[in-house]
Amino acid sequence: MKIGVLIKQVPGAESALPINDNETGIQEDQASFLMNESDSYALEEAQKIIESRGNGEVVAISLGPDRVQKIIREALAKGADRGIHLQTDAKGLADPLTLAKQFAKALESEQFDLIFSGLQSDDSGMGQTGIILGELLNMSTASLVVGTELSENTLKVKRELEAGWSQWVTLTLPASISIQSGLNQPRYPSLKGIMGAKKKELKILSESEFYIDGKKQSIQKVFVPKTNKKTEMIEGEPDTIVARLVDVLKNEVKVL
Amino acid sequence: MDILVVLESKNGSLHRMSREAIVGAQSIAAENGLSISALAIGIDTDQIASSVSGMNLDEVLVANHNLLSTYSADGFAECVKQVIEKENPSLVFVGHTYQTRDYFPKVSARIDKPFIPDVVSLMKEGDFFVFTKTVYNGKLGSKVVSNDSECTLISFQAAAFSEENIESGSASTRSFDIELESSQVRTSSEAPIQEEVSGIDLSSADLIVSVGRGIEKENNLQIVKDLASAINGELASSRPVVDAGWLPSSHQVGSSGQSVSPNLYIALGISGAIQHVVGMKGSKNIIAINKDADAPIFEIADYGVVGNILEIVPKLTEAING
Ligand SMILES: Cc1cc2nc3c(=O)[nH]c(=O)nc-3n(C[C@H](O)[C@H](O)[C@H](O)COP(=O)(O)OP(=O)(O)OC[C@H]3O[C@@H](n4cnc5c(N)ncnc54)[C@H](O)[C@@H]3O)c2cc1C
Numbered sequence: 001m002k003i004g005v006l007i008k009q010v011p012g013a014e015s016a017l018p019i020n021d022n023e024t025g026i027q028e029d030q031a032s033f034l035m036n037e038s039d040s041y042a043l044e045e046a047q048k049i050i051e052s053r054g055n056g057e058v059v060a061i062s063l064g065p066d067r068v069q070k071i072i073r074e075a076l077a078k079g080a081d082r083g084i085h086l087q088t089d090a091k092g093l094a095d096p097l098t099l100a101k102q103f104a105k106a107l108e109s110e111q112f113d114l115i116f117s118g119l120q121s122d123d124s125g126m127g128q129t130g131i132i133l134g135e136l137l138n139m140s141t142a143s144l145v146v147g148t149e150l151s152e153n154t155l156k157v158k159r160e161l162e163a164g165w166s167q168w169v170t171l172t173l174p175a176s177i178s179i180q181s182g183l184n185q186p187r188y189p190s191l192k193g194i195m196g197a198k199k200k201e202l203k204i205l206s207e208s209e210f211y212i213d214g215k216k217q218s219i220q221k222v223f224v225p226k227t228n229k230k231t232e233m234i235e236g237e238p239d240t241i242v243a244r245l246v247d248v249l250k251n252e253v254k255v256l
Numbered sequence: 257m258d259i260l261v262v263l264e265s266k267n268g269s270l271h272r273m274s275r276e277a278i279v280g281a282q283s284i285a286a287e288n289g290l291s292i293s294a295l296a297i298g299i300d301t302d303q304i305a306s307s308v309s310g311m312n313l314d315e316v317l318v319a320n321h322n323l324l325s326t327y328s329a330d331g332f333a334e335c336v337k338q339v340i341e342k343e344n345p346s347l348v349f350v351g352h353t354y355q356t357r358d359y360f361p362k363v364s365a366r367i368d369k370p371f372i373p374d375v376v377s378l379m380k381e382g383d384f385f386v387f388t389k390t391v392y393n394g395k396l397g398s399k400v401v402s403n404d405s406e407c408t409l410i411s412f413q414a415a416a417f418s419e420e421n422i423e424s425g426s427a428s429t430r431s432f433d434i435e436l437e438s439s440q441v442r443t444s445s446e447a448p449i450q451e452e453v454s455g456i457d458l459s460s461a462d463l464i465v466s467v468g469r470g471i472e473k474e475n476n477l478q479i480v481k482d483l484a485s486a487i488n489g490e491l492a493s494s495r496p497v498v499d500a501g502w503l504p505s506s507h508q509v510g511s512s513g514q515s516v517s518p519n520l521y522i523a524l525g526i527s528g529a530i531q532h533v534v535g536m537k538g539s540k541n542i543i544a545i546n547k548d549a550d551a552p553i554f555e556i557a558d559y560g561v562v563g564n565i566l567e568i569v570p571k572l573t574e575a576i577n578g
Contacts, residue, residue, distance in 0.1 A: 013469070013527065014548075017392055026396075093391070093398075096371070097364055119357075122393050127373060128361035135365035140442035141329055143358045160512055161354050161448055164505070169445040180512075182499030216370035217408075221399045222391065227555035234561045241561055242571045245543070248559055249576070253520050253541045255463055255487055256576065 001056035001150075003046040004107060006117040006130055007039040007075060009068045013122070023221050025092040035071040038118025042179040044186040046116050047079050049150055057081045059110070063102065065089050069202065076197035077189035083202040086210055093124040097216045100132035106210035108137060114155065115176040119144055124219075127178070134176025142169055143178045257315075258290035260345035262336055263308065264355055265300040270307040272419060273351025279417035280378065281349050282312060288380065293317055293343070294427070297335050298324025305429050312425030317343075317432045323441055324434065327355060330441045333362035335434050340367055340407060342432075347385070352411035364409055370402050371409040374530075376416045393529050394552040414511075414534050456490065456506050457514075463489030464518045466509060466536070469496040470525015470546065470565055477502060479569045480524060486576045492516065494526045510535035524565045528553025545569070 011017060011026070012034035018027045035043075043060065050056040060075035062068040063086035072083035086106050107115075115137075117130030127143070134141040146166060147158030155171045160180050171177070189197070234244045250256045259281045264271040281292045291314040296304040301318045308316055317339065323331050332355075340348060340363070348363075350356045352374045364371035376397075377388045384401055387410060391398045402408035458464060465484040471477060484491045491507060498508045509516055510532040517538035524545050526532060529552070536542070537556055544557035545565050554560045561568065 011392065013393070017395055019396070026392075096361070097368070100365070124391055125374060125389075125393070127357055128364065128371060131358075131361035132365040135333075135362045141358075141362065142443065143329075143361075144354055159354075159358070159445075162511065163515070164513060165448050165450050167445055167448045169443050172442045181495065185501065215403055217372055217400055217402050217404075219391075219398045219400055220386065222396050223398070224550075225390070225394075225397045225552070225555065229556060229558075231554055231557050231560045233554075234559060238563070238568055238571055241563060241568060242575050245559075245561070245572055246575050248543070249487065249520075255520055 001050065001053055001114070002059065002110065002112050003050060003056065003114040003116060004059045004061055004110060004112040005039070005043045005046045005075070005080070006103070006115065006133075007043060007060055007062050007071050008036045008118070008121045009033045009062065009064055009071045010036045010121050010123040019222055019224070023223065024219060025222055028091075033067060033070070035074060036118050036121050038120065038179055038181050040118075040186040041181050041183060042116040042118050043075055043078065043080065044184045045148060045179055046114070047187075048184060049148065053150075059084060059112075061103070061107065062086070063088060063099065072202055073197050074189060076200045076202070077193040078187055079193060082200055085202060085204045087204055088207045093219055095215050095217045096126040096128040096132060098212060098214045100129050100136055101212040102210045103129070103133045104136040105212060106205050107133075113174050115139065115174075117176070117178045119178040119180050130176055130178045137174070137176070139174040139176045140171040141176050142171055144180045145177045146180050146183045148177075148183075257293050257343040257345045259285060259292045259347045259349060260339065260343065261292060261294045261349045262356075263294055263296050263304050264351060264353055265296075265304050268300045268303055270304055271351060271353060273353055273412065273414055275419040275422060276415065276417045277349040277351050277412050278308065278311060278313070279419060279421050280412050281347075282421075282423050283417065284378065284380065284385070293345070295319065295336070295339055295432075297332055299327065309427050309429065310424055311427060312423035313427035316427045316429045318429060319432045319434050321434045321436050323436045323438060326445065328441045328443050328445065329359040329362055330443060331436060333359045333366060334436055334440055336363045337366045338434055339432060344407070346407055348407065348409045350409075350411045352413050356411050360409055360411060367407065369404050369407045369409060371411070372400050372402065373411045374413050375400075375410050376413050378410070390530065393527065395550060413530060451505065458490055458492055458507070458509065458516045459514055461490040461516060462519050463487055464492045464509075464516055464520070464536075464539070465489045465522045465524065466492040466494070466526060467497055467524045468494040468526030468532075471497065472566070474500070474502045476566060479566070479573070483522070483569050483573045483576075486573045489520070489522075494532050523553050523557070524569060526553055527551045528556065
């Protein structure tokens with residue numbers, strides 16, 4: 001059983017997001033990058049499956065500039081068996097169709113039984129790459145997965161539906177699924193894992209080995225959203241703020 | 257055919273977001289001289305087709321097939337692909353629902369056309385449509401264009417258009433033959449289930465104190481519980497608090513949790529991601545406390561405090577308890 005996990009490095013929730021000079025994206029050198037949240041759940045789920053089977057391999061895969069090796073190393077430290085870095089200096093947010101074609105070209109020879117990805121990235125939020133990749137590699141697919149049960153020839157997944165509903169779906173193998181947060185508790189790397197990660201294989205593919213030309217959609221401009229709602233911003237020392245909040249609760253919202 | 261709106265059935269009736277997608281289509285059709293067709297696929301097609309027959313549409317296509325009588329990503333993607341290839345729409349609109357998240361990327365792959373998801377508005381600039389979409393979890397907006405001149409797939413975020421603006425008219429119905437074999441459908445699904453029916457019902461709560469990842473640790477939850485009991489409110493949360501196992505899932509507000517519309521919603525350490533906001537923006541009064549002045553939650557709050565909840569919340573509770 002061989003599971004490939006797509007992990008993306010994105011600005012963390014606490015990162016600054018200053019817009020670049022030509023307003024096409026953010027100033028990446030000002031951002032602090034982390035592993036995309038749902039990708040870390042995807043990685044954990046892959047590791048749990050391989051661990052419970054007692055054999056197989058988890059391969060952590062990321063596309064991007066050299067900085068993304070940080071999250072591949074993090075995945076290796078958490079226990080992934082090896083890593084693949086699709087190295088590119090392409091700037092800005094990529095279009096998912098072209099990206100998935102590049103992944104397909106780079107990964108086809110791996111013959112993965114399963115490909116896991118996070119359901120969407122916290123930067124562009126396209127939510128498509130893993131599903132399109134599955135489609136291109138002739139795998140069955142499912143998104144929004146909140147539970148997995150693997151048997152010999154099938155993968156049963158629980159898909160999240162709206163408003164607290166869910167549904168079990170059985171997929172033939174090979175399959176590519178995108179994982180929703182919350183289905184497990186992602187582990188932290190141990191000290192031993194961090195030491196061991198240095199000895200694990202991290203294969204670097206140069207862009208010429210997977211490049212596919214094209215851009216099916218492009219971001220023309222990014223901007224700070226404007227709001228037309230009037231918000232009273234309550235300012236001052238904590239005591240002043242608290243006094244005004246109590247006043248609001250008593251006299252405006254009238255709940256005290 | 258210019259615009260194709262693919263409809264979705266939700267428990268036998270038309271999904272609200274399909275109606276909103278129709279409004280989206282109508283908002284650009286007249287002035288650009290575009291025709292609108294709708295497509296009902298497999299499930300409850302009679303009800304779905306008749307629910308749109310009184311709307312201002314050029315035509316309603318109905319695709320029935322025994323392999324489309326329950327949802328599968330493979331079957332639905334194949335169906336939409338065949339309709340697009342035969343009818344050549346230049347724009348295909350859907351709601352950004354859990355179902356289209358599942359199968360529209362497959363349509364995009366099968367026809368090699370771009371899918372721009374989760375769009376909040378569209379505008380014509382010159383000869384092109386420009387689509388607005390939030391990025392970075394709602395902290396920034398972006399303007400996206402398709403580079404494909406033939407066909408582009410678009411899904412709209414909930415409430416991108418108001419269903420009240422739907423134009424009425426009359427639409428004829430045409431059935432569309434789909435060629436599909438069982439070997440093309442690689443998945444089988446069980447009946448949907450609802451978890452934790454026994455949880456608390458927040459939908460009728462009048463006062464809600466809701467906590468997000470900004471609470472940092474499970475141990476800190478007590479300060480939020482104390483505030484909730486001081487004002488006699490219910491305790492709710494964003495998804496990460498439930499994902500971490502700090503609160504049961506029945507406390508979760510948002511697209512995958514409960515929808516609430518209390519008189520007062522106090523959002524503590526919640527950034528205001530769209531999937532949370534859809535569940536609480538109907539609240540009459542919203543107070544948000546967040547240490548990040550740029551957090552999107554302030555865009556919908558009536559009262560905002562830029563500050564540390566760990567410091568302010570205990571003080572507020574104390575002041576209320578007097
Ligand atoms: C299909 C799908 C369905 C989803 N369904 C839901 C859903 O039903 N409900 C839901 O909530 N989410 C849902 N999400 C997740 C959603 O996208 C967000 O990730 C989530 O709402 C973020 O929760 P949060 O605001 O608590 O955390 P974050 O976005 O991490 O925000 C934490 C906030 O706390 C602030 N903060 C940190 N420390 C402090 C402090 N000491 N004092 C004050 N403020 C502080 C930070 O500035 C930040 O704004 C869904 C996502 C997807 C893709």
